[in-house]
Amino acid sequence: MHIVDPTSGIASSETVAVAVSEGSRAGALCGLSNSKPGAHDLLEAVGRRLADDHGIGPNGLEAKPSAAVGADPELLDHLAAQYRLAVVAIGD
Amino acid sequence: MRSILVVTSSFLPLVQAQAKARRAEPRLVVVDHPIGGLSPEEFAGREEAAYAGVVAELRGMGELS
Amino acid sequence: MSDVLDLPDVDDAWAWMAACEERGWGDGLPTIPPTEERVAAMLAGAPAVELGPLPPRGVTPTLRSIAANAVMAGCRPADLPVVLAAVGAVQDEAYNLHGSLATTHPCAPMVMVSGPVRAALGLNGGGNCLGQGARANAVIGRALSLVLLHVGGARPGVLDRSTQGSPAKYTFCFAESDETPWDPLAVQRGFAAGDSVVSVMAAEPPHNVNDHGSTTGAEILLTVAGTMAQPGSNNVYVRGPHLLLLGPEHAATLARDGWTPASIRAHLWEHARIPVAHVSEGNRRQFVEWGVEPDGDAYTVSDDPENLHIAVAGGAGKHSAWIPSFGGTALVSRVVP
Known part of the structure; x- marks a missing residue:
């Protein structure tokens, strides 16, 4: 039997760019939670322990406005400008 | 900006599929599910696993010696 | 790259069902094989539409892949324009397709159809319109779900992370009733009475509002307000849209007493309140972090009275339905091409 593939379509060419760290920023590490x-x-807890045990800081903590929506691109740009590293948590 | 993604085991398939769709290769730290609604003792175990995983990733990235 | 697959050992309905199961296709119910001939017939006279990538997988459907899913769902060619309008509507950024498909919440893509296409396709907006029985209701909603599953990749347990799901995920499509004492919802939203319109929302299944005893509109609204005032709804803290689908008998009583969609909306905004005491302390703390505070001694349902949409559907009887949403979504309406 010949069928039309119901999963077929045009694959996205979207790729995720990895921004290279550019010199020093005000903050060392930020957390971003899914809210x-x-x-x-x-x-x-992870941020606090990294600061206490390894002196990584200053650290920040941000969240999406709610788990139901995506992170605001402006927030992501802001974090990328302010911090060198990010730890992102997706939990429930 | 370099990043590490902490994900609970139940959401790992979603993260992997999303990463594949976006051709991204995130650094992943997987902890047991769930992390919400736990007692303080249960949460401490999740915290320990997440912290150990993040430290290991930071070492791998050359951020910690 | 060809979109045609050769399934050499699939020669009857049982083998087709097994082949689908093996590939993770379908919703568990039987489907019709989308042979090239059936897809071509589905596409004869199909309108041209522009479509973007479907999350979570990020693949852009083609007309052929949508038609293949429409065939699988049991659609007739005449149903396809409504399916296409619904696929286009859920792609509106405000609908938040990615969030609604990947969430643990049980939301499903609700499709409400207004205008002349309802009669042309036999869409049911009367008795049992939210249930089984009408082919158009069943297959149009199902086709949309299959497109999101197959092209979007929202496979349960993988990219669809719903904790419990809901029966509405199989199909959730109905028509507005002609027995409305007010303007149909599509007209309330600015469309012409002669337009055929789909309105989509990432929605929970309907919550029934049973009221046989009330004899006035105000009494009916007391029951509606009580049904809406529940602390476990996403609308309490994510806010966003919700739909009051009045049965025609409740609507007639309300209209007889002078109520309009605007006055019903204003009344329910004031009276559908969740007492703070009904919300756990842990949730109250969490609501504060999400920027949701009680108004006095109770929480509102959503953040704006205009988020409550009001339409009429159903048959004889003293029942209505409240349809809460995912919260992070919108009621999006599109003209059927």
Whole structure:
């Protein structure tokens, strides 16, 4: 039997660009959570321990406005400008 | 900006599929699911695993010795 | 690259069903094989439409792949324009397709159809319109779900992360009733009465509002407000749209007493309130972090009275339905091409 593939379509050419670190920024590491309570708590704890144990800082913590929506591109740009590293949590 | 993604095991397939669709290769730290609604003792275990994973990734990235 | 697959050992309905299961295709119910001939017939006279990539997989459907899914769902060629309008509508950024497909929430792509196409296709906006029985309702909603599953890649357990899902994920399509005492929803939203329109929303299945005892519109709205005032809804903290689908008998009583969609909306904004005491302390803390505070001693349902949409559908009987949403979505309406 010959069928038309129901999954067929035009594949996206979208790729994710990896921004190269450009010199020093004000912050060392930021956490970005999906806004679920567990994700926020986890990032807070990881950031605190990285600062205490390894002197990584200053650290920041941000979240999407809610788990139901994507992160605001302006927030991502802001974090990329302010921090060198990011730890992103997707938890529930 | 370099990043590490902490994900619970239940959401790993979603992250992997999204990464594939975007041709991205995120640095992943996988912890047991869930991390919400846990007792403080249960959460401490998740925190320990996430922290150890992030430290290992930072070492791999040359950010920690 | 060709979109035609050769399935050499698939020669009957059972083998086709097994082949689908093996490939992760379909919704678990039988489908019709989208042979080249059937897809060509589906596409005869199909309107030209412009479509973008479908998340989570990020692949842009072709007319042929949408037609293949329409065939699988059991659509007739005449149903295809409504399916195409619905696919286009869920691609509106405000609908938040990616979030609605990947979420743990049980939302499904609700499709409400207004205008003349309802009669042409036999879409049911009368008795049991949210249930089984009408082919057009069943196959149009199902075709949209199959497109999102196959092209979008929203496979349950992989990219569709719904905790429990809902029966609405199989199909969730119905028509507005002609028995509305007010303007149909599509007209309320600025479309002409002669337009055929689809309105989509990432929605929970309907929550029934049973009210046999009330004899006035105000009494009916008390029951509606009580049904809407539940602390477990996404609308409480994510906010966003929700739909009150009044049965024609409830609507007639309301209209008799002078109520309009605008006055119903304003009344329910004031009276559909969730007492703070009904929300757990942990949730209250979380709501604060998400920027949601009670208004006095109760929480509102959503953040704006205009987020409540009001339409009429159903048959005889004293039932209506409240359809909450994913919250991070919008009711998006599109003209059927």
